[in-house]
Amino acid sequence: MCLGIPGKIIRWLERDGVFAQAEVEFDGVRRVVHMACVTEAEEGEYVIVHAGIAISRIDPEEAEQIFQTLAEMGDDEGWHATETDDAGEDS
Amino acid sequence: MKYLDEYRDPEAAQRLLTEIRKTATHCWTLMEVCGGQTHSLLRHGIAAELEGTVELIHGPGCPVCVTDQGAIDFACQLAQREDVILASFGDMLRVPGSDSSLLDVRTAGGRVQVVYSPLDAVELARRYPERQVVFFAVGFETTAPATALAVRQADRDGLENFSLLVSHVRVQPAMETLVEAPDHRVQAFLAAGHVCTVMGYESYESFVETYRLPVVVTGFEPLDLLEGILACVRQLEQQQARLENCYARSVQEAGNRAARDLVQEIYQVSDRAWRGFGVIPRGGLELSPEWSQYDARIRFEKQALPVLENEECRSFDVMTGQLKPTACPHFGKRCRPETPLGAPMVSSEGACAAYYRYGMSADHATA
Numbered sequence: 001m002c003l004g005i006p007g008k009i010i011r012w013l014e015r016d017g018v019f020a021q022a023e024v025e026f027d028g029v030r031r032v033v034h035m036a037c038v039t040e041a042e043e044g045e046y047v048i049v050h051a052g053i054a055i056s057r058i059d060p061e062e063a064e065q066i067f068q069t070l071a072e073m074g075d076d077e078g079w080h081a082t083e084t085d086d087a088g089e090d091s
Numbered sequence: 092m093k094y095l096d097e098y099r100d101p102e103a104a105q106r107l108l109t110e111i112r113k114t115a116t117h118c119w120t121l122m123e124v125c126g127g128q129t130h131s132l133l134r135h136g137i138a139a140e141l142e143g144t145v146e147l148i149h150g151p152g153c154p155v156c157v158t159d160q161g162a163i164d165f166a167c168q169l170a171q172r173e174d175v176i177l178a179s180f181g182d183m184l185r186v187p188g189s190d191s192s193l194l195d196v197r198t199a200g201g202r203v204q205v206v207y208s209p210l211d212a213v214e215l216a217r218r219y220p221e222r223q224v225v226f227f228a229v230g231f232e233t234t235a236p237a238t239a240l241a242v243r244q245a246d247r248d249g250l251e252n253f254s255l256l257v258s259h260v261r262v263q264p265a266m267e268t269l270v271e272a273p274d275h276r277v278q279a280f281l282a283a284g285h286v287c288t289v290m291g292y293e294s295y296e297s298f299v300e301t302y303r304l305p306v307v308v309t310g311f312e313p314l315d316l317l318e319g320i321l322a323c324v325r326q327l328e329q330q331q332a333r334l335e336n337c338y339a340r341s342v343q344e345a346g347n348r349a350a351r352d353l354v355q356e357i358y359q360v361s362d363r364a365w366r367g368f369g370v371i372p373r374g375g376l377e378l379s380p381e382w383s384q385y386d387a388r389i390r391f392e393k394q395a396l397p398v399l400e401n402e403e404c405r406s407f408d409v410m411t412g413q414l415k416p417t418a419c420p421h422f423g424k425r426c427r428p429e430t431p432l433g434a435p436m437v438s439s440e441g442a443c444a445a446y447y448r449y450g451m452s453a454d455h456a457t458a
């Protein structure tokens with residue numbers, strides 16, 4: 001119920017304040033989304049949408065952060081071995 | 092899709108799993124607060140992968156599950172009225188009230204309309220001016236801005252046939268109630284990502300200080316969850332209790348200003364009965380007096396109804412981490428998603444339903 005789905009802003013329909021709206025694409029499907037909480041977002045940016053309204057923009061730099069951390073972690077031995085070890089496990 | 096697929100990368104997930112296993116010197120008990128996270132942890136097999144390293148307790152984080160039975164009973168009554176259309180999110184339909192669910196009422200001819208957004212309920216009110224449209228406003232702080240927006244929209248359009256049955260609940264007071272229970276087992280919290288997207292996480296500072304438990308703001312994708320778990324485990328191993336944000340691509344410390352302002356404009360904090368918990372002080376939101384003309388409880392003058400909780404359901408024990416869903420004697424027997432005894436079996440984010448769905452039967456879970 002609290003899930004939010006990321007979608008891409010295709011175009012603004014109404015940019016003003018509380019009644020702002022934009023067309024947003026989710027996996028190829030476009031919907032009108034209420035944008036009152038992210039009026040500063042730009043076309044082409046991603047937003048998280050919950051119950052028909054966008055509740056945040058996705059910060060692309062922060063989104064990359066985890067992959068950098070993981071890359072650093074990858075320098076360290078260990079993980080390749082575990083990956084193959086686990087391959088035959090039941091799940 | 093961008094920002095979704097990357098966070099499901101199995102190879103990256105393996106690295107994080109390895110790091111968690113390497114870091115934990117013994118098994119830590121964490122609580123994920125949000126039902127969306129419970130669902131995701133089981134769906135992606137994370138809970139099972141970490142067995143013996145991290146025990147995950149599934150918190151009270153499904154607003155559908157904790158909606159007070161009295162509210163459901165009232166919604167059912169409204170839906171039976173000739174002049175009313177009751178609009179609701181789909182997950183509420185099968186939640187059992189004292190003697191029926193909204194689905195039962197609909198099957199018997201009541202007008203219950205499933206909507207995806209509260210704004211769709213406003214649209215219904217516009218389309219059916221001869222009827223009263225009541226939106227059943229459930230949800231945590233995540234959903235409150237959407238319902239606040241619906242009120243603003245109805246107000247702008249001068250709709251006199253729109254109102255809300257407000258059952259919004261607030262997460263942090265429930266976390267406080269949980270850790271004040273003398274026998275709670277929680278050693279750290281994964282804080283609910285989208286509640287924090289809206290409300291920020293400043294208010295957890297004092298929580299961390301008071302209860303000396305790590306709180307890590309966590310998202311919903313496998314990598315988000317694993318990163319949050321790793322952050323908790325690291326803190327616990329170092330005997331620290333800090334507030335951390337592992338969902339920074341969506342969550343800022345102060346939350347979303349515009350969303351908070353909307354919530355503050357339309358609602359006020361109130362005490363609220365939580366199913367399975369009883370009344371939690373400051374545990375909910377209600378319409379503030381300036382907007383009370385949109386309050387369905389006032390509009391339809393609720394007659395007080397006795398509320399009978401199903402005593403066989405062990406939902407409180409499940410939501411406080413005292414009992415694994417699979418250990419409930421009714422799990423998978425009398426209580427299944429088609430015939431739920433209690434709310435945690437109804438919504439797919441309820442802890443019991445999530446276990447049922449992902450095949451963790453009683454025998455399985457301990458195997």
Ligand code: SF4
Binds near residue numbers: 404406434
């Ligand atoms: S399995 Fe059913 S009866 Fe048991 S706690 Fe869960 S919802 Fe309640």
